[in-house]
Amino acid sequence: MINQDVDVAVIGSGPAGLAAAVSAKQHGTGRVVILDRNSWLGGILPQCIHDGFGVEETGESMTGPEYAEKYIAMAEQQNIEVMNETMVLQFDRKREIIAVNKKGIYKIKAKSIVLAMGCREKTRWSAMIPGDRPSGIFTAGVAQAFINLYNLMPGKNVVILGSGDVGLIMARRLKFEGANVLGVVEILPYASGLPRNVVQCLDDYDIPLFLNHTVTSIEGRNRLEQITIAQVDKNMNPVLGTEKQIKCDTLLLSLGLIPENELSKNADIEIDEITGGPVVDQNLETTLKGVFACGNCLQVYDIVDMLALDAKRAGKNAAKLTTTKKRKTGIQFVPGAGVRYVVPQKVTEGGTTQLTLRAEKPGEVSTLRVIVNDKELFKKKLPWVNPANMIKVDVDIPSEVIKSGQSLEVTIND
Amino acid sequence: MTEEKEITCIVCPIGCKILVKTDGKHIKNLDGNKCKRGIDYAEHEALDPRRMLTTSVFVDGGEWPLVSVKSTKPVPKEKIFNVLKEIRKTKVNAPVKSGQRILNNVANTDINIVATKIVKKL
C-alpha cells in the first residue's frame, strides 16, 4: 500500500475536475491531486470535437479538446499533481481514498475531496426496448469515442433514438463521415437538445426528427437489420397501427445521462432521487463533511460553462475547507409546481445562494418564485423556459428564514 | 424574383420561426421574430448561411490515430461537403500542435483548417 497525504483530492479530470482543481489551487491550498481512470486528462472533452464550448465563460467559442487544453495548461502551470490510469475503488468518511494503478494500491488521506466523476449513458434497457440483441446498438457517446478518438466506424445506416445534444451532434458527425442518418426518434413532443443543435445538426442535412415516436422493436440475429418505430400516446405507450419499419445497421441511443455515484453511495452520501447526484448545500458540500460535489456527477448540465463555474466554487470551498463547523441541518429547497429539481437541495446559512434548477416542461413567458411559508421571497420573470436549458438564479435568503426551519418552495408558473 | 424561406432562429431557445423574403441578394421582408436579434441572424441565414466546421484528420505515428480539426472561419453551407472531401484525403505526421495549420485555402474557400488538439509522437 502506497500512502499519501494531500490537501484536496479531486476524483475525475473532466471539465469539472480540472476546473475544481485549478480553483482549489488558486485559493491557496497546498497539495492538489487529480485522480483519473483514463490515460488522458479532460474526460470526454477530447471526443467532443464540435465547437460551442466556453462561449458564456470566456466569450470565445472553442471545441471540446481546445477547452480541455485550456484547463490542462492551467493545471500544469500550477503544479497540480495528476494520477492517470488510476481508479478510485472507494473512499470513506475519514476521507481516506483507496485507489489503484499500475504502480500499486494507494491509500490517500485528503483534507477534502471533490467528487467530479461525471456521468454515464442510459442503456437500451433503461428504456426497456424489446427485440433481438444484435451488434450495432451503441450509446451515442460510445459511438462518438469510436469515431473521434479511436478511428473506428461503427455504422453505415443509422437511426438515433433520443434527441439529446449528444444524439444530435452524432447525427451530423455520422453524416460528415458518409453514413446515412435515417432519422432521430424522440418520445417527447419536443427535441430534448438545444434548438441550435436541432437546426445545425438535423435541419441543415434534412435529417428527419420523429417527435412523439419511440423504437418498439429491434431485429437482427447477428448485426442489426431493422428497427420498428411507432407513435406514442400521452402516456408514452406505442399506438397500435402506427408502426413503421426502418432498415438500418446501427442504432445510437441518446436516452440521457445518469450521474456516476457508485463511490458516493458506498460512502453513504445521501443521493437526490431526481438529480441522481449527491444532496448538497450552498457550498456544494455533500452530506459527508469535507466532501464536495460538482460537474455531471452532481447534476447533468447542458453546457460546460455553467458546469465549470459551479465546479470552481466546489474547488474553492474544498480549498478553504468551508465546512460548517457544527453540521447544521439547514433548510430544504423543495421543487414545486413546474420545477423538476433544485440544486443545492438545502441551505445552512443566510446570504446569497446560487440556485440551479430545471423546468418541468417548455413554456413561454413564465415567473420563477421562491416561496417560504406562503410568502414570496424571490420572484423573477423568465422570457421562456425549456427543460433543456438549466436556469440559474441568485437568491438572497435572510438568516431568519433559515432559523425558521421552514422549507423553501421553488415554482415556475405561466 | 422573390424567394421565401422559413428560418428557425437559434439566438435564444424560443426558436422563432422567421419568414424571410429575398430577391437572392437583399432582404425584402422579414416576419415572425420576437426580438431584434433575430433580424441579424435571419438575414445571414437567408443570404449567406455559414457554419463552423469541425472534423478530424488522420495522424501517422501519433499517440492517437486522429487529430481533431476546425475551420478558421465559418464555411459556406453549400461548400461543407467539398471541404470534408479534401480533409478526408489529408494525412499529418505526429507530433501535432493545437492550432497547427493542416490545410490552406481548403477547397478554394479562402479558409484554413487547423488542429484543435495536441497529438504527441508515439
Add this chain to the structure above:
Amino acid sequence: MKNFHVAIIGGGVIGSSIAWELSKYKLDVVVFEKGSDVASETSKANSGVIHSGINSPPSSLKARYCVEGNKILQSLANELGFPLQWVGKYVIAKNEEETKELERLKKVGIDNGVPGLEIKNGTEVTEPNVSCFAALWVPTAGIVSPYKFTMALAENAAENNVKFLLEAKVTNLKKQKDGFIIKTSKGDFQSPLIVNAAGLNCREIVSMVEEPDFQVYPCRGEYLVLDKKHSSLLNSMIYPVPPKELGVLGIHITPTIEGNILLGPSAEFIDNAENKKTTREMMKNLLNEAKEIIPAIPDKAVINAYSGIRCKLASPEDGGWADYRIEESKQTSGLISLLGIESPGLTGAPAIAKEVARMISQSIELKSKDNFKFARTKRKRFSEMSAKEQSDLIKKDERWGRIVCRCEQITEREVIDALSNPLGAKTLSSVKYRCRAGMGRCQGGFCTQHIVRIMEEQFNMDVKNIKLRSPDSNLFYGRTREVRDD
C-alpha cells in the same frame, strides 16, 4: 481429411459435458459449434438452476439424470473451479388449494430420492420479502452460472486435446460404410461416431441422414435481469406452483451467482427456433408476476433482458411435456442423438455425459489417459482480493493495476486471460462471460473501447473481425479515416 474417433455436434452444456467426459480417454474427439463460443444458445440463456428432481415423474429420464447430476455437481464444481451455491428453493403456495400441489411435488420428490423436502407454513419461510400461505422447502436446489459451467467443461476438455471448432456449422452428414463424412463451414471431417448434441437443431442434424420420427417444438422463455444492488431482496429461489399446462415450471425469481436477480422465464411456443426476441408485453408481464411474489422489486431495477428457447418434443396441444431421448439410431448406426434436452438438462448434463460415454464404449474401447490435466485452479477476481494480494500481483504484472471495466472492477490482465482461453473464443461476449467485463450497470459503455483496444493491440485482431457475439455480429465497418500512401 482429418479423422476423429468421435465427432460431437453442438458446444452447449450437453456437448461440452460429453467432450469433457470423453477427454479422460485416449480418443480423438472434435466438437463442432456453429456459434463463436460454447454455450452460445440455450445453455447460456436459462435460469442457471441446479434442480433437485421434484418436478419430473419418477422413472423418467429427466428425473433420473437430474437426481444423478445433482449428486455429481459439487465435486465437478470443485474439480473444474466453477462457482456453485446451494441456495435452496421455495415453491410457494398462495392459498390452501395450492398447498395440495406442494404435497404432490413433495411426494414426487421423495419417490425420486430427493432428500430434505419440507412443507412449511407461511410464517416459517425465511424470506422477509415474500409472503405466502405455505411453501415447499427444497434444500438440494442450487445455482450455477450456466455459461461458466459450460465453459469450464469445454476449456478443460480442450486442455486435454479435444478439438473445439468454433463458427463451424455442420452443413451435411454422409454415412459411408466406415463412418461419416461431416461437411462443415470450416471444412470436411470424418468420424465413425456422431454425437448429435445440437439442441434446437437436433432434428436438422438427424434429417441429414434419415427421416426423423419426431418434431421439435421451440418454446421461448424471456428473462429480465435486475441490478446487483437489489440482490438483498432474496436469498433462495422462489418458484410458484407449476402451471398445469405447457410442461414448464412457471415464472420464478432466482438469485444468480453474480449477484443479480433473474425474473422469468415466460413460456411461449413459437414457430421459429431462432426467434429469440424479447417482447414489450412479456417484459411487463414478467415484472408484474414477479412483483406479485416480491412486491418490493422496483420498476427501474432492470439492467438487461434476454430470452432462451426450450427444445421440446411435445406440442402445446399434447401438454408440452415429453421425456428426453438419448439413443443410437436404429437406421443409422454410429449416430447417437440427444433429443429434447430441456430443463433440467443443465443439472442432468454430467450424468447424461456418462451415459453417452457408456454408449460409445460399446463400439470403441475407452482407455483412460495417464496424462489427464486437471483444470487450473481459478484465481479470485481482482475485486475479491485483499489489498495485499492486489499489490503483490500488480508488482508482478502491472496490467493487474489497470481497471478496464469500472462497474465490475475488472483489470486488463483479467481481460487478457479471458481472451487467451483455450477454445480461442474472442468475441466481446466471450470476454464478458468469462470475466464479467461489460456486465455491470453501464453494460459496456466504458469498457468496450478498452477491450477493443486490447483485441487490436495485443491480439492483432482486424477491427472488422471484432464481433459482439455471433459469427456475423461485427462491431465496426472499418476505419473512420484510412489514408494510404500512394
